[in-house]
Each structure stands twice: as C-alpha cells, then as structure tokens.
Amino acid sequence: MRFDTVIRNGTVVTATDTYISDIGISGGRIAAIALGLPIENAGKVIDATGLLVMPGGIDVHTHLDMPFGGTTSTDDFETGTIAAAFGGTTTLIDFAIQTKGHSLRQAFDTWMKKADRKAAIDYAFHCIITDLGAAQLEEMGALIGEGVSSFKLFMAYPGVLMVDDATIFRAMSQAAKFGGLICMHAENGGAIDVIVQKALAEGKKSPKYHALTRPTTAEGEATSRAIALAEMAGAPVYIVHLSCNDALEKVREARDRDLPAYAETCPQYLYLSLDNMDAPGFEGAKYVFTPPLREKWHQEKLWQGLAHDTLQVVSTDHCPFCFKEQKEMGRDDFTKIPNGGPGIEHRLSLIYTGGVHGGRFSPNRFVQLVATAPAKLFGLFPRKGTIAIGSDADLVIFDPNQEQTISAATHHMRVDYSMFEGIRVKGVPKTVLSHGRPVIENGIFVGKAGSGEFVRRQRYAGI
Numbered sequence: 242m243r244f245d246t247v248i249r250n251g252t253v254v255t256a257t258d259t260y261i262s263d264i265g266i267s268g269g270r271i272a273a274i275a276l277g278l279p280i281e282n283a284g285k286v287i288d289a290t291g292l293l294v295m296p297g298g299i300d301v302h303t304h305l306d307m308p309f310g311g312t313t314s315t316d317d318f319e320t321g322t323i324a325a326a327f328g329g330t331t332t333l334i335d336f337a338i339q340t341k342g343h344s345l346r347q348a349f350d351t352w353m354k355k356a357d358r359k360a361a362i363d364y365a366f367h368c369i370i371t372d373l374g375a376a377q378l379e380e381m382g383a384l385i386g387e388g389v390s391s392f393k394l395f396m397a398y399p400g401v402l403m404v405d406d407a408t409i410f411r412a413m414s415q416a417a418k419f420g421g422l423i424c425m426h427a428e429n430g431g432a433i434d435v436i437v438q439k440a441l442a443e444g445k446k447s448p449k450y451h452a453l454t455r456p457t458t459a460e461g462e463a464t465s466r467a468i469a470l471a472e473m474a475g476a477p478v479y480i481v482h483l484s485c486n487d488a489l490e491k492v493r494e495a496r497d498r499d500l501p502a503y504a505e506t507c508p509q510y511l512y513l514s515l516d517n518m519d520a521p522g523f524e525g526a527k528y529v530f531t532p533p534l535r536e537k538w539h540q541e542k543l544w545q546g547l548a549h550d551t552l553q554v555v556s557t558d559h560c561p562f563c564f565k566e567q568k569e570m571g572r573d574d575f576t577k578i579p580n581g582g583p584g585i586e587h588r589l590s591l592i593y594t595g596g597v598h599g600g601r602f603s604p605n606r607f608v609q610l611v612a613t614a615p616a617k618l619f620g621l622f623p624r625k626g627t628i629a630i631g632s633d634a635d636l637v638i639f640d641p642n643q644e645q646t647i648s649a650a651t652h653h654m655r656v657d658y659s660m661f662e663g664i665r666v667k668g669v670p671k672t673v674l675s676h677g678r679p680v681i682e683n684g685i686f687v688g689k690a691g692s693g694e695f696v697r698r699q700r701y702a703g704i
C-alpha cells in the first residue's frame with residue numbers, strides 16, 4: 242500500500258477516543274489508521290511523536306468581507322481563511338446576508354463570489370434572512386437541497402436585521418419541513434433600542450454604554466422565546482454566541498426537556514468581561530460586539546456549560562474592524578462603532594488552554610466542541626469533524642505543551658489590534674492539513690489562496 246502522506250506515531254484524539262497511531266492519507270482522504278504503516282513509498286512522512294493529531298477545527302460563525310454600518314470587515318476570504326488555518330481551523334461557515342426585498346439565492350451567489358479563488362481552506366454558508374415573503378419561503382427548501390442547510394435570523398437590530406415572531410415561526414416551520422436548522426441571534430432588540438435611545442439622550446455615549454444598554458435579561462428573554470417558537474414549530478434551534486448565564490439557563494431547561502435546542506459560545510465571552518470596556522480613552526471600542534461582554538462571573542458558568550453539554554459548540558463570531566478609522570467612526574457615539582471583534586485565529590489555543598489545561602474538560606470534549614459537534618449539527622459529518630477512514634484529511638497536528646503569547650504584533654488576521662493581547666496560551670497548532678495537503682507547516686503558511694472548496698452540507702440530522 243502506498244500513501245501520499247503518512248503521519249507517524251501521533252496521539253490521535255477524536256471526540257471519543259485517544260490512542261497512538263499512524264494515519265495514512267491518499268487522494269486527500271484518510272485511507273488507513275494503524276501502527277506501523279509502510280513509509281518507504283510514501284510521498285511525505287510527518288513525525289507526530291509526542292503531538293496530538295486531531296480533526297481540523299470547524300468554525301461555524303465567521304463574518305469575512307461583510308458590510309456593516311458603512312464599512313466592511315477587514316478580513317476577506319483570503320486573509321481570514323489563512324488566519325483560521327494558522328489557528329487549526331480547516332472549515333468555516335460564513336453568513337450570506339439577504340438584502341431586504343431580494344432573493345436568498347442572490348445572497349448566496351454574492352457570497353460565493355466573495356470566496357471564489359480566495360479561500361485557503363474549505364467553506365460553506367448559512368443564509369441570513371432579513372425578510373421572508375412567499376418567494377423566499379419557497380427558496381429555503383431549494384437552498385437546503387444545494388447545501389445551504391442553515392439560516393440565521395435576528396431578534397435584535399430593529400429596522401436593519403430584526404424579524405418579528407411570525408417570521409421566525411414561519412422560517413422554523415419551513416426549516417423543520419425541509420431539514421434545515423435555524424440559528425438565532427437572541428436579544429430583545431425592541432427593548433434594547435429604547436434603552437439605547439435613553440442613554441444617548443442622557444449623553445452616555447462612550448463605548449462602555451454599548452454593553453450597559455444590552456442587559457443579560459434581554460438575551461435570556463429572547464433565548465427563551467426562540468426556544469418556545471421552535472418547540473411550537475417542531476423545529477430544532479441553535480442559539481448563536483450565547484454570552485451569559487441568563488440565556489444558558491434557558492437552554493439548560495429546554496435540553497432537560499429533551500428539546501433539540503443547541504447553543505454556542507465564543508472565546509471572548511470566556512476570557513473577557515465588562516472590565517475590558519474600562520480600557521483607557523476610546524480603547525473600549527475594541528470590545529464592542531453583540532451580545533456585549535458581561536460581568537466576569539458569567540465566564541465560569543459558560544465554561545461549565547461547555548463541560549456539561551449545555552453548550553455544544555465554540556465558534557468565534559470573527560468580525561474584524563480596525564481600531565483606526567473603523568472603530569473610530571463611533572468616537573462620539575457608541576452606536577456608530579462597527580460591531581465585531583477578531584478571533585478566528587485563536588479559538589483552538591484559547592479553548593485548549595482554558596478547557597483542557599484548566600482542568601475543566603478532556604481533550605476529547607475539546608475536539609467535540611471545536612470540530613465534531615459543529616460538523617454533526619451543520620451537516621458536515623462524517624466527511625469532516627472526525628478522524629475515520631474515508632473522511633477528508635483535514636487534520637491538525639497540535640503541540641499541547643507549546644506556549645505562545647497572543648499579540649497583534651504576531652497574529653495573521655488583517656486587523657490592527659487583538660482582543661486577547663498579552664494572553665498566554667498553552668497548546669498550539671504546528672502543522673495543519675486540508676485535504677491531505679499542508680496549509681501550515683511548523684508555523685508557516687504553505688497553502689494556497691483559492692485551494693479551499695465550497696462544501697455542500699447535508700440536511701440537519703441531530704447530533
């Protein structure tokens with residue numbers, strides 16, 4: 242037997258198992274998993290002794306090349322996917338945004354063009370629905386058939402992205418019928434808008450008020466409503482970027498009743514807090530994203546949510562805007578600060594550090610959170626998200642003991658600051674393979690923009 246590549250003697254970690262093995266790769270897929278694979282004729286041999294070999298990370302929440310509030314997120318599909326690869330992510334799911342009054346198809350086509358010949362790793366799309374007429378309702382079924390098997394709706398941002406309960410209920414019913422999954426931005430946008438207007442009228446315009454005008458109760462209420470609407474529609478629901486204990490409790494209650502309710506959180510809610518908004522001058526703007534940062538005590542609740550499967554996924558909500566000129570658009574008014582933060586590059590390292598080294602969960606649970614559960618929920622499994630014969634050879638060779646300090650001076654995202662500046666992580670991807678080809682080798686990018694492929698996802702099938 243001849244392999245294109247053999248990874249030798251690594252510690253293979255999947256969501257369920259840990260064992261030492263070689264992995265043989267042929268034609269971009271995993272062809273053999275066994276000790277003592279023949280290496281004489283192999284095209285390439287990678288020694289992984291003492292290192293972990295894990296399925297490539299799957300980031301199901303990114304916003305590359307996304308227009309927002311008169312500007313555009315700074316990473317496009319080239320720089321964003323390269324930064325993702327540095328961090329051990331080999332597939333991402335971005336969002337194609339429907340323009341009101343237009344078709345969903347147009348959104349999908351627009352985002353496919355943005356990614357074309359740029360992406361260095363595989364990608365897929367959710368579709369954001371901003372307006373759901375009879376025609377778009379019809380389109381949902383067609384898109385699911387073409388591999389866009391999830392949709393995102395907003396309960397926040399009135400007048401821009403927010404949809405009403407009737408629209409949410411219709412979308413959920415349709416998703417249930419065709420095997421789609423609805424992702425929900427759960428915050429009570431109506432109430433928040435009133436609180437924001439009051440703050441502005443009182444002259445409270447600094448970045449910190451972005452967080453103070455979006456209470457955790459607003460997230461808890463919307464999470465509970467989203468779950469209730471899904472239950473009525475007989476549909477699964479996936480809460481995006483869950484940030485606080487109020488919302489976590491709603492998801493736990495639903496899951497205790499065996500409802501197909503799922504939720505993700507993001508590293509910023511696990512590592513940062515409201516205290517970061519007190520940064521000197523206008524620097525708090527670096528942490529303006531939605532939902533906002535919360536009081537510090539929520540962090541441990543979220544970590545425990547990850548450990549106990551109240552939360553199933555860690556994504557990044559990567560949406561980078563430079564501090565200079567972009568965040569600065571809101572110098573005199575926090576509502577003009579583009580919402581979003583950069584994070585696509587450090588998800589695996591941050592979660593491994595806090596989760597595994599922090600003693601909160603096992604390396605297997607880590608793999609489940611960053612790769613396997615996202616693959617299962619979003620129709621990528623078993624092609625991606627695990628190490629098995631026939632799966633794509635999207636692999637991360639990870640040094641669990643290497644340390645690194647996160648800094649804008651050394652990161653690869655196209656943005657002039659880091660949310661995690663100065664944070665020390667332990668556990669760093671050394672070599673990253675996409676379809677069996679090295680993208681990152683010993684910390685250097687060796688892939689190619691445009692080599693990433695669009696992945697047609699399967700229908701929702703539970704976890």
Ligand SMILES: [Zn+2]
Pocket residue numbers: 302304558560
């Ligand atoms: Zn987002």
